[in-house]
Amino acid sequence: METIMYVSGALIVGIIIGLFVKKFIDKSTSSGLLQKAKAEAEKIIANARAEAKATEEKARIEADNVMKEKMLQAKEKFLELKAAHEKEVLERDRKVSEAEKRIKAKEAEVNMALNRYEQMRKELQEREKELDEKLEFFNRKNAELQKIHQQQLDKLEQISGYSAEEAKKELVESLKEDAKAEAMVYIQETIEEAKLTAQQEAKKIVINTIQRVGTEEAIENAVTAFHLESDEMKGRIIGREGRNIRAFEAATGVEIIVDDTPETIVLSSFDPVRREIARLSLHKLVADGRIHPARIEEVVAKTKRQIDQEIYEVGKRTIIELGIGSMHNELIKTVGRMKYRSSYGQNLLQHSKEVAKLCGIMAAELGLDPKIAKRAGLLHDIGKVPEEETELPHALLGMKWAEKYGESEIVANAIGAHHDEIEMKSLYAPIVQVCDAISGARPGARRQVLESYMQRLKDLEQLAFSFEGVRKAYAIQAGRELRVLVESDKVDDEMAKRLSFDISQKIQNEMTYPGQVKVTVIRELRSVNVAK
Numbered sequence: 068m069e070t071i072m073y074v075s076g077a078l079i080v081g082i083i084i085g086l087f088v089k090k091f092i093d094k095s096t097s098s099g100l101l102q103k104a105k106a107e108a109e110k111i112i113a114n115a116r117a118e119a120k121a122t123e124e125k126a127r128i129e130a131d132n133v134m135k136e137k138m139l140q141a142k143e144k145f146l147e148l149k150a151a152h153e154k155e156v157l158e159r160d161r162k163v164s165e166a167e168k169r170i171k172a173k174e175a176e177v178n179m180a181l182n183r184y185e186q187m188r189k190e191l192q193e194r195e196k197e198l199d200e201k202l203e204f205f206n207r208k209n210a211e212l213q214k215i216h217q218q219q220l221d222k223l224e225q226i227s228g229y230s231a232e233e234a235k236k237e238l239v240e241s242l243k244e245d246a247k248a249e250a251m252v253y254i255q256e257t258i259e260e261a262k263l264t265a266q267q268e269a270k271k272i273v274i275n276t277i278q279r280v281g282t283e284e285a286i287e288n289a290v291t292a293f294h295l296e297s298d299e300m301k302g303r304i305i306g307r308e309g310r311n312i313r314a315f316e317a318a319t320g321v322e323i324i325v326d327d328t329p330e331t332i333v334l335s336s337f338d339p340v341r342r343e344i345a346r347l348s349l350h351k352l353v354a355d356g357r358i359h360p361a362r363i364e365e366v367v368a369k370t371k372r373q374i375d376q377e378i379y380e381v382g383k384r385t386i387i388e389l390g391i392g393s394m395h396n397e398l399i400k401t402v403g404r405m406k407y408r409s410s411y412g413q414n415l416l417q418h419s420k421e422v423a424k425l426c427g428i429m430a431a432e433l434g435l436d437p438k439i440a441k442r443a444g445l446l447h448d449i450g451k452v453p454e455e456e457t458e459l460p461h462a463l464l465g466m467k468w469a470e471k472y473g474e475s476e477i478v479a480n481a482i483g484a485h486h487d488e489i490e491m492k493s494l495y496a497p498i499v500q501v502c503d504a505i506s507g508a509r510p511g512a513r514r515q516v517l518e519s520y521m522q523r524l525k526d527l528e529q530l531a532f533s534f535e536g537v538r539k540a541y542a543i544q545a546g547r548e549l550r551v552l553v554e555s556d557k558v559d560d561e562m563a564k565r566l567s568f569d570i571s572q573k574i575q576n577e578m579t580y581p582g583q584v585k586v587t588v589i590r591e592l593r594s595v596n597v598a599k
Contacts, residue, residue, distance in 0.1 A: 293349055295330045303358050314360035318367040321345035339407035344370050378403035389423050391442045395472035404452045418506055419445050425502035435494060443481035443499050462486045526578065531570055548585040555592040563590045
């Protein structure tokens with residue numbers, strides 16, 4: 068189309084130029100030059116017309132070809148769309164046919180179900196009719212039986228001389244006595260079985276708990292001795308006229324004992340935290356070499372801040388390690404201070420962590436919350452690290468602190484009751500008490516002076532000899548069991564039972580000991596003859 072327009076434009080322009088040239092030539096002179104120009108112009112016009120005609124023919128042919136090509140493409144596209152449409156229509160017809168088949172199958176199933184329902188309904192109606200007839204028959208028979216039963220009761224009353232109510236009451240009384248006796252026997256057997264089972268289960272739980280928690284047996288105590296490189300350093304620590312040692316004691320609250328012990332001085336204080344501050348401060352002063360009152364005060368102040376920060380970090384790490392959640396900052400500091408306190412030679416923080424782990428395991432075995440048990444186990448001895456002197460027992464003081472700093476009533480009661488100073492209000496309290504005893508009873512967990520330990524065993528045996536009929540007495544299992552042998556001709560079985568109880572009560576009232584002492588009384592009768 069564009070080619071045709073171009074050719075037509077060129078033809079029009081050529082014709083206009085030719086006419087203009089022809090007109091110009093006509094107006095000119097009739098000389099030979101003008102005639103020649105006119106001939107050439109006509110020739111140009113003729114050529115332009117011929118060229119325009121050829122171009123127009125070529126453009127028309129090309130337009131016909133393009134039109135034919137577009138028609139073919141349109142036809143192909145139409146055929147493709149038609150084929151797709153026919154395919155879609157066939158697919159729809161197939162789905163409709165399948166849906167019709169499914170509907171027909173469902174209709175057939177529904178018709179069959181309706182037929183079965185109708186058949187069952189008829190059967191049920193027939194059965195209902197039969198049951199009504201049987202019920203009517205049974206009612207008649209029952210009335211007859213009631214009448215016969217009443218007649219028999221009247222005859223029995225006449226024969227026995229008892230009315231029906233009196234006979235029933237007497238029968239119930241006799242059955243009640245028999246049932247009561249059988250119930251007492253059953254209850255006694257059940258109680259004995261429950262006691263045996265409870266003891267076995269309790270032993271199993273305690274053994275599993277101990278086996279699943281490992282801990283160090285010997286734990287380092289707070290350090291009280293400070294070693295020096297040479298005895299010359301003692302004079303520098305004392306200072307001129309004792310000014311350094313006085314300044315150190317005033318700043319730390321710890322007494323420094325300088326004696327003839329070579330290369331050693333002793334730090335003496337009832338407060339293990341003060342003793343630790345004094346030890347670290349003295350170590351820094353000796354390492355630095357500058358020892359004078361101003362320097363002493365500066366180093367002690369820095370060490371106090373360092374120890375306070377370390378106490379908080381220790382408490383925080385302990386709580387994170389046990390996984391017991393958040394806690395009041397004051398309780399965290401109290402837990403950290405337990406690191407510098409010992410009880411019976413056992414580090415208090417290590418003991419409390421062990422008790423917490425034992426409590427968590429035992430609570431899980433009993434179906435209780437391990438986190439609450441761990442919390443109570445960790446805090447059970449916080450009353451042993453007071454910042455000020457108090458007359459309250461450590462269990463009650465710990466309970467008071469727990470209540471003050473937002474611990475739950477269960478945790479506070481478990482802390483206060485672990486030495487039986489208040490009543491236990493939940494199962495967590497006996498768990499803490501048992502786990503505390505387990506931790507303290509581990510071999511080597513608590514250190515005692517050998518002489519006092521031996522004396523306690525001797526006193527235990529001598530106490531048994533204070534009772535009549537005792538022939539021998541042995542303290543065994545590190546003093547946790549007293550085995551008593553009695554004379555069989557003076558002590559019978561009943562007396563042996565009573566003697567075991569009396570000895571245990573006297574030990575409990577007159578002696579001080581960790582854990583518990585088992586008293587076993589053995590009565591043995593031997594008859595010896597010699598065959599010759």
